[in-house]
Amino acid sequence: MKYGAELLEATSITLRRLREGAELSQEELAANSGITRSMIDKVERRERLPSLDILIKIAPALKKSASEIVFLIEEQLNK
Numbered sequence: 339m340k341y342g343a344e345l346l347e348a349t350s351i352t353l354r355r356l357r358e359g360a361e362l363s364q365e366e367l368a369a370n371s372g373i374t375r376s377m378i379d380k381v382e383r384r385e386r387l388p389s390l391d392i393l394i395k396i397a398p399a400l401k402k403s404a405s406e407i408v409f410l411i412e413e414q415l416n417k
Contacts, residue, residue: 343384344415345387345411346384346385346386347384348411348412348415349381349384349387349388349411349414350381350382350383350384351414352407352410352411352414353378353381353382353388353396353407354382356400356402356407356410357378357382357400360400360401362399362400364378364379364382366399367396367399367400370399371395371396371399372395373392373395373396377392378396390404393407393408
């Protein structure tokens, strides 16, 4: 498993693609998931990894389960 910058990048790419695919702005995703837009922005700019708690909150707004999101991040890591 890769860590550090590679994990930040894979997470950023995956969550941004999912958000854009759901046609949500960062503000809309934040409002729908009960987290701050700032947190979403930091994740998408590769400044912060989301905790499992954050993934669980974001998942329903993206019409995914947290485990599906983790799987997609892992797939992105392996590209």
